[in-house]
Amino acid sequence: MDGQTHREEPLMAGAVAVFRGREDHARRFESRAALREAPWVKALVLFLSLTFFAFFLLLPLAAVFVEAFRKGMEAYWAAISEPDALSSIKLTLIAAAISVPLNLVFGVAAAWCIAKFEFRGKQFLTTLIDLPFSVSPVIAGLVFVLVFGTHQGWMGAWLQAHDLRIVFAVPGIVLATIFVTFPFIARELIPLMQSQGREEEEAAVVLGANGWQIFFRVTLPNIKWGLLYGVILCNARAMGEFGAVSVVSGHIRGQTNTVPLHVEILYNEYNFSASFAVASLLALLALVTLAIKTWVEWKAGEARSASAGSAQPAPEPTGTSS
Amino acid sequence: MATSRHSNVLPGFNLALGYTLVYLSLIVLIPLAAVFIKSTSLSAAEFWNVVTAPRVVASYKISFGLSLLAAAINVVFGLMLAWALVRYSFPGKKLVDALVDLPFALPTAVTGIALTAIYAGNGWLGKPLEAIGLKVAYSPPGILVALIFIGLPFVVRTVQPILEDLDTELEEAAASLGARRWQTFRRVVLPILLPALLTGFALAFARAVGEYGSVIFIAGNMPFVSEITPLMIITKLEQYDYVGATAIAAVMLVLSFFLLLVINLLQAWTARRTGRNR
Numbered sequence: 001m002d003g004q005t006h007r008e009e010p011l012m013a014g015a016v017a018v019f020r021g022r023e024d025h026a027r028r029f030e031s032r033a034a035l036r037e038a039p040w041v042k043a044l045v046l047f048l049s050l051t052f053f054a055f056f057l058l059l060p061l062a063a064v065f066v067e068a069f070r071k072g073m074e075a076y077w078a079a080i081s082e083p084d085a086l087s088s089i090k091l092t093l094i095a096a097a098i099s100v101p102l103n104l105v106f107g108v109a110a111a112w113c114i115a116k117f118e119f120r121g122k123q124f125l126t127t128l129i130d131l132p133f134s135v136s137p138v139i140a141g142l143v144f145v146l147v148f149g150t151h152q153g154w155m156g157a158w159l160q161a162h163d164l165r166i167v168f169a170v171p172g173i174v175l176a177t178i179f180v181t182f183p184f185i186a187r188e189l190i191p192l193m194q195s196q197g198r199e200e201e202e203a204a205v206v207l208g209a210n211g212w213q214i215f216f217r218v219t220l221p222n223i224k225w226g227l228l229y230g231v232i233l234c235n236a237r238a239m240g241e242f243g244a245v246s247v248v249s250g251h252i253r254g255q256t257n258t259v260p261l262h263v264e265i266l267y268n269e270y271n272f273s274a275s276f277a278v279a280s281l282l283a284l285l286a287l288v289t290l291a292i293k294t295w296v297e298w299k300a301g302e303a304r305s306a307s308a309g310s311a312q313p314a315p316e317p318t319g320t321s322s
Numbered sequence: 323m324a325t326s327r328h329s330n331v332l333p334g335f336n337l338a339l340g341y342t343l344v345y346l347s348l349i350v351l352i353p354l355a356a357v358f359i360k361s362t363s364l365s366a367a368e369f370w371n372v373v374t375a376p377r378v379v380a381s382y383k384i385s386f387g388l389s390l391l392a393a394a395i396n397v398v399f400g401l402m403l404a405w406a407l408v409r410y411s412f413p414g415k416k417l418v419d420a421l422v423d424l425p426f427a428l429p430t431a432v433t434g435i436a437l438t439a440i441y442a443g444n445g446w447l448g449k450p451l452e453a454i455g456l457k458v459a460y461s462p463p464g465i466l467v468a469l470i471f472i473g474l475p476f477v478v479r480t481v482q483p484i485l486e487d488l489d490t491e492l493e494e495a496a497a498s499l500g501a502r503r504w505q506t507f508r509r510v511v512l513p514i515l516l517p518a519l520l521t522g523f524a525l526a527f528a529r530a531v532g533e534y535g536s537v538i539f540i541a542g543n544m545p546f547v548s549e550i551t552p553l554m555i556i557t558k559l560e561q562y563d564y565v566g567a568t569a570i571a572a573v574m575l576v577l578s579f580f581l582l583l584v585i586n587l588l589q590a591w592t593a594r595r596t597g598r599n600r
Binding site for chain 1: 335343346420422424446467471490497528532553555564582
């Protein structure tokens with residue numbers, strides 16, 4: 001592999017924000033006459049695209065914060081510190097704390113067998129992993145009602161006999177969250193680990209390392225940025241999921257309401273500023289997610305350009321973990 | 323990646339694959355199978371009656387029509403935005419680049435109430451728009467706005483890497499042969515970008531068809547006018563019509579599988595067109 005090779009783009013459906021380093025290419029294009037547009041074309045493209053960006057992306061973001069503080073700091077504070085809001089925050093944190101680690105373990109296992117081994121049906125398996133991305137969140141909730149629902153579900157009678165509740169209770173919320181965030185980490189790791197090959201791991205085997213040593217000492221340092229990237233995107237979705245969770249939640253205030261559901265309840269009660277106050281917490285989470293994501297891309301780009309200088313074909317982590 | 327099958331010495335294949343298959347089955351495959359199995363409790367005629375009821379058909383038209391329109395709008399503006407981000411320098415570019423992913427990160431319920439606040443009759447944009455006779459919130463244009471919001475990053479993030487890696491020699495060759503800039507764009511650049519644009523379109527469309535959270539707040543949810551298909555499933559569930567909800571879900575799932583297949587083929591085409599290997 002030469003140093004300036006294209007990064008392999010993942011061949012996976014549902015490609016969302018795919019992990020890669022960012023660099024500015026504009027200078028390369030703007031310095032050459034053959035690659036430049038007439039000034040008025042450039043001005044027009046910039047004007048149209050940035051206006052579109054401002055109206056469709058910036059304005060909603062601004063609206064959340066403006067509406068949240070419409071009734072002042074005190075009302076804002078009251079809205080986010082009342083017991084129902086706090087219990088919804090607690091439930092959202094629980095759902096994310098369970099679903100993200102489970103999908104992390106799955107993502108690593110799936111990426112390990114898909115990226116490091118050849119087997120029949122690999123491409124099909126990769127497609128199946130992407131499935132939850134293309135399923136409507138409403139259906140993601142519905143499937144768990146069909147399996148665990150009290151009256152109609154497959155296991156409904158059995159669950160009722162044992163006095164267990166999954167749907168319209170916390171376990172259902174957790175399951176629906178796991179479903180919708182299922183592919184996030186796997187789909188970041190699979191292309192990343194594929195592009196890294198397996199020479200380094202093979203060298204470790206020759207040197208006598210066992211499986212876990214190989215993973216923690218060789219593989220993990222190489223994939224840590226991609227892993228972190230997947231985890232923050234997974235977490236953002238886990239904390240923000242609405243549709244799927246809405247179907248399986250009993251909508252019981254203080255018990256089975258996550259933060260997005262609490263936003264909906266307040267909104268439907270015409271308690272707009274409280275609704276936006278709670279929503280602003282989620283918007284803040286989104287902004288922090290994007291900031292970390294940008295930082296990770298920057299760090300990963302740095303690690304890559306540091307390793308591109310060395311003669312090693314595969315990147316060796318050079319002190320970026322400190 | 324030239325990896326040969328016979329000489330793999332790495333450990334953990336059986337454990338990793340076994341765990342992957344079990345987890346995938348438990349979380350995704352078995353629950354999804356429940357939809358199709360539940361649907362079979364209806365006879366073919368009953369199933370057909372449920373999924374072609376007038377109100378349901380109206381919801382397909384709204385969901386699919388507006389999703390197609392939103393994806394098309396996103397292709398045009400997404401390409402422009404990707405072009406600006408790759409080829410031009412402008413102040414605040416890094417911020418714009420980072421915020422393009424906002425729809426991925428912002429919870430859909432937040433998007434929904436924010437858009438409703440903006441486009442309602444007393445909102446920042448709703449007021450001037452209603453003054454010129456365009457009602458956005460609580461009507462189909464509101465659904466369109468929400469679907470544009472959630473679909474935009476799919477197009478930008480699919481086209482952007484292709485634009486970045488585009489071989490500039492082709493454009494320079496076209497220019498040296500006397501092609502005007504627009505001709506070069508249309509005849510040289512656009513054909514290379516076409517698979518990526520179609521992929522972005524398909525991704526944005528697939529997401530829009532199933533979207534729920536950002537739409538229901540702004541849609542008004544009037545039957546036959548602004549009721550989307552996912553909401554039909556919710557409505558049936560709330561009436562304890564589990565079988566009806568499942569039948570509509572089965573129709574949507576089949577569409578999702580089809581779109582997934584199309585997207586896979588498009589991405590393979592993108593890879594071939596841009597000379598990348600698997």
